[in-house]
Amino acid sequence: xxxxxxxxxxxxxxxxxxxxxxxxxxxxxxxxxxxxxxxxxxxxxxxxxxxxxxxxxxxxxxxxxxxxxxxxxxxxxxxxxxxxxxxxxxxxxxxxxxxxxxxxxxxxxxx
Amino acid sequence: xxxxxxxxxxxxxxxxxxxxxxxxxxxxxxxxxxxxxxxxxxxxxxxxxxxxxxxxxxxxxxxxxxxxxxxxxxxxxxxxxxxxxxxxxxxxxxxxxxxxxxxxxxxxxxxxx
Numbered sequence: 616x617x618x619x620x621x622x623x624x625x626x627x628x629x630x631x632x633x634x635x636x637x638x639x640x641x642x643x644x645x646x647x648x649x650x651x652x653x654x655x656x657x658x659x660x661x662x663x664x665x666x667x668x669x670x671x672x673x674x675x676x677x678x679x680x681x682x683x684x685x686x687x688x689x690x691x692x693x694x695x696x697x698x699x700x701x702x703x704x705x706x707x708x709x710x711x712x713x714x715x716x717x718x719x720x721x722x723x724x725x726x
Numbered sequence: 727x728x729x730x731x732x733x734x735x736x737x738x739x740x741x742x743x744x745x746x747x748x749x750x751x752x753x754x755x756x757x758x759x760x761x762x763x764x765x766x767x768x769x770x771x772x773x774x775x776x777x778x779x780x781x782x783x784x785x786x787x788x789x790x791x792x793x794x795x796x797x798x799x800x801x802x803x804x805x806x807x808x809x810x811x812x813x814x815x816x817x818x819x820x821x822x823x824x825x826x827x828x829x830x831x832x833x834x835x836x837x838x839x
Contacts, residue, residue, distance in 0.1 A: 619769075646825050655734055657814060657829035658770075665825075673826065705769050709825050714760070717769030 617642050619718035621706050626723045628693065628700060636691045636721045638706035645711050647689035651675060652703040652720075661704075664689055665711060693723065701725050729753050732815055732830025741839050745802040749815035749830045752796065756817040756828070759791050761800045764812045764832070773813075774800060805837045 619640045628634045640647065646665045650658040660673030664683040678697025683689055689708075693700045703722050707715040732749045739745055747761075758777055762770035774789040776782045776798075782789045788801040798817075802809055815830040 621769075648825055655831055657730070657732070657831045658816075658827070659829075660826055663825060707769075707825075711825075712820070714772050714775060715825055715827065717762075717771070719769045720767070722767075 619706055619708055619716060621704075621718035621721050623721060624719070626721055627726050628723060629726050631695045633692055633694050634723070636693070636704055636706075636723070638689045638691065638718060640687050640689075640706075640708040640716075640718075642708055642716065643686075644708035644713075644716075645686070646709045647683065648707040648709075648715065649673075649679070649681065649689070649691045650705045650707065650717075652705055658705060661691065727752065728831075729828050730815065730817065730830045733833055734831050736834040736836065738836045738838065739805055741805060741807060741837055743805050743837070745805050745809070745835060745837075747800040747802075747813050747815075747833050747835070749798050749817075750796055751798075751817060751828075753817075753819070753828070754793075754796070755819040757820045758818050759789070759798050760816045760827070761787075761789055762814040762816060764814060766811075770814055807837050807839055810836045 622637045648663040649661040662681045664670035680692045706718045709715045730751045761774040763773045764770040779793045786803045790799045812832045814832045816827040
């Protein structure tokens with residue numbers, strides 16, 4: 616089945632620790648995105664990439680980093696500099712001017 | 727002030743009711759308007775997509791866009807318990823910014839039998 620796979624579903628972070636969220640797509644989409652969802656705030660864009668080895672900051676990139684070494688993969692690292700990391704993280708992909716398809720998210724919590 | 731405002735609800739209606747969900751926005755550059763449905767602990771799925779002003783109908787769902795008023799709506803006819811979800815409006819200016827969606831806060835809808 617074609618789709619977007621995010622792993623893990625649940626993740627816990629200790630103070631001072633970096634954690635990496637995985638996102639893989641087999642839709643052959645050019646563009647990939649990371650959004651953060653907090654209760655009552657909708658989704659906010661963290662980073663996006665329209666081509667391999669290139670990515671741009673979204674509205675709330677501070678404390679996050681990404682890489683795009685392969686077309687099908689776009690991992691997100693939540694660094695210790697992100698002071699409020701507890702949220703639901705959603706990865707999406709699209710053709711360059713196409714609609715976004717989302718994965719089922721990773722819920723990150725702080726221990 | 728947020729670029730996109732959406733009444734978070736929650737909204738509770740009986741089965742068979744007509745549901746109206748709305749968003750207002752401030753950025754006149756927005757040209758593409760979407761409604762996503764999100765079930766609990768799942769990612770959003772695209773429900774309706776509209777370009778510029780006008781109406782679009784798909785089964786029990788109708789999306790309306792009024793660019794002059796910066797107002798979009800989603801109507802659900804004959805609502806079903808399976809429609810219980812969070813509904814998110816989203817919009818973008820398009821072009822190279824196409825995938826940079828700006829979302830509303832989401833409206834939680836419950837349809838009870």
